Amino acid sequence: MFKTLKNDIPASIVVFFVALPLCLGIALASGAPLFSGLIAGIVGGIVVGALSGSKIGVSGPAAGLAAIVLAAIATLGSYQNFLLAVVLGGIIQLIFGFLRAGIIGYYFPSSVIKGMLTGIGIIIILKQIPHFFGYDADPEGDFAFIQVDGENTFSEIFNSINYIKLGSALIGLVSLGILILWGNVLSKKGKFFQIVQGPLVAVVVGIIFYILTQSHATLSIGESHLVSVPVPDGVDSFLGQFSFPNFSQITNPEIWIVAFTIALVASLETLLCVEATDKLDPHKNVTPTNRELLAQGTGNIISGMIGGLPITQVIVRSSANIQSGGRSKMSAIIHGFLLLISVMLIPRLLNMIPLSVLAAVLLIVGYKLAKPSLFIKMYELGWKQFIPFTVTVLGIVFTDLLKGIGMGLAIGIVVILIKSYQNSHFLHIEDKSNGKHKIKMTFAEEVTFFNKGAILKELYSLPRDTYLELDVRNTTYLDNDIIEILDDFAVKAKERHIDIKIVSNRGIVENPESFVEFFKLKPKTA
Template identity: 35%
Template sequence: MHAAAADRSTSAVLGRDFLASIVVFLVALPLCMGVAIASGAPPALGLITGIVGGIIVGSLAGSPLQVSGPAAGMAVLVFQLVQEHGLIMLGVVGLIAGALQLLAGVLKLGQWFRAISPSVIHGMLAGIGVLILVSQLHVMLDDAPRASGLLNIAAIPEAVIKAIPTDGSVHHLAAMAGVITILTIVLWNHFKPKQLSLIPGPLLGVIVGTIFAMVFALPITLVELPDTLAGALNIPTGEALAGFTNPDILTLGLVFAFVASAETLLCATAVDKMHIGARTDYDKELRAQGIGNMICGGLGALPMTGVIVRSAANVEAGATTRFSAIMHGVWLLLAVAAFPFVLNEIPTSVLAAILVYTGYKLVNIAQIRKIAEFGRQELAIYFVTLLGVVLIDLLTGVILGFALATAKLVYTFSHLEITREHDEETNRVDLWMKGSATFFSIPQLGKALESSPVGSEVHIHVEKLDYIDHACLEMLSSWEKLHQTTGGTLVVEWSELVERYGRRSEDPSKTEIPGLMVRPAA
């Protein structure tokens, strides 16, 4: 009886995962091709990455419900690589990035990739979202994206003019298909019936946009997939593999590894919050991503990361094991192998429209409000990262954000505010301390103490102090001894300081902190 119950339970789990895999496949199919187009690569290379991310990485992943594949967050990097070094170098950089991720996982560095300020990560993603939006806006008009984010932004007025119907131009027709796609996604996300809630908006947008183009026989650019996957491979040549010795290529491999790892592990953390099942093994996930990216590199496909859109769809569809992620890769493989002629009917402007919408979603207004709750400094880190990514490049933007976050950390742990009051009648001095009292603060603290009159009773109020280090405690101890020789006293009025650092003295009216005698406040 127990065996029969177990079989029924296993069947139910596999049944839910089977249905979830179809939902994830329907979400992933248009995005795999769209991200490839945004990356300046053939759509087939995005589909290959989706297949590897499902079947291979899904089998090895440390986060069983996370779904991996080509990510919009990497599209800007890939586009720059393709423009500067050619499509053939994509595989070489993928091999380097994958090897670095695998090594990081073996060395158990997974947790360290999470030690990045959320403001930097969200600023990076928002900057990527802006770059994707402004570049794919031109593709949505059957036009070519410009060479940089600034040029794409500068060309937006030109794109608006091209969207106006004129004789001999098809830009406005492509724009119509793209706008209809975006409207379909937005309306579906807002008004979809509960019974059909599992149907993803991007898929419906592709279907409606494609049907619109077919019904009106629009003369716009369509997706081109080869008859077989073998014909789509972009395997690095021997000459390309010599790029392993090129410092620029090695640097790109390092950047790819860092960005892909950070995005993957942040995605895994978000997925953990969505369900109550097994938690992520970050080092195992990093090793799986490394193996997946090395395979994609060997095939010359796009790099992969864990993708939040597909992963969230997987959880919402009721998946409970890695079977759903694996099967979604199988469905992608079958679709490309058996129905390439169907995919070839999709206009590129329709896929670009999905990326325009995705770019907009990456600039998450709700996230900006949440960051603002933590203060202006965090908001500044966010916008410096965003502007750095958009105006300069992704790596520089992240470095600027990280440097500002580090500066904020140093400031927080070195900043001390001291307010002083002196009652001349009682010869009492009160010093209120706020912030962190560290060795950086010793000159400031010493100046405040030394301003106390001879023989005065000095009270230090530290209830608003976040931290006090040993150097400051030693300094207080030394100054107390010196002040006592003038007939003065030092009283630290903070019971919490005693709880943190103190031990009871033989004198019941006093408490000892190593190097310092504290009289509890009356």
């Protein structure tokens, strides 16, 4: 891990600047104390980062859980009761890990994962536009289409046009220019520009701009358009921001329902992000998913014990890490320490960072996730890839992350069913002889109940007086449903004067009395 520090330290700084406003924004959108988001970010970086098997994944509070957290705090009556649910949710995640439930992540189609990345990229861009222009009515971590303030993603953008703050917009544009220049030109000019990252320069310029324009009537940036980290008066005040679970409520069934919901949603979101992050990784590392569930469960136990929000692996931070050149888990761990040190030692300095500067950083992250060239590439791969990809993107943009993925997965399953229907067998007429049609039907390697409709259609559309040759030599799996269809068809075949010849690796059989008997020596296998 220490061999790649020259890559990981600059990347960790970028991830820190991306994570800071998101930790605060997600806490605000969740109806939780602002400091709880920072606790989750710190634990996600240091604890989960150290335990995880992912080299480039970054964990922290997740936007996908904000609505669940908001409802749960209201339902359970207090934040301390909710923290107990977070701890129990972490324990349930440990159980998932020991039961090896991490394999679930491998069953999501590539088109859906790519759609998830692209959809999140578009969401990041759309959600940051109001902050970029100084309109901050909505929490920065609220990624749902219908927002906590009642507006939706697009109405918020239109509203921001009427509330553009010149100072925020100007420093946002300057920051965006710095980031583009640094990434495309200066980073290729020397090691200094590779070690010192563009986002750090943009943040420094943003702080200087804020200080110099404080007394300017037009260019000054108000406190509502700056980062807002809680500022403690001393050690006691800092420690007073931590909260602890109310274990007296452990027998409350509502606590357990929330705990299981958190464990299930957090695990699913983590597994999806792991799959997506591994696809983004230029070095193609593979994350052990069961170990990731154990790491996330441990992180949630610790986060809940000290007052933090639930944790998942987060694609926004992970993609920022990858794009900034992070190579090992040290970048995630260092970003966690940066969060901890900064909120302890320099909260007032952090509160001078304009949100429009951080919005510019996230706009670059979003663009790299949702490049137009990816849409063209997916279109060229054909409709079987393009439709689930597009549905996932639209679902995420117009609903939320998990619903969008669910919609894409549903379409992906429909595509599989259609292709299974089409590819269960090959059917062609070879010739006509002795007044009978001679037809050969060759079954595919695996024929399952998905193929029932296609096979039934072809069998019962055969004309009378047909000679059917059924070739199952290449078939390694034949579902019992298909065997029963063939058995039923054998009866109809006699009535319609259809002769059947089975060609298999066990020999040739003319007009078998029973297909079930024929295949019973080796069930389901031809």
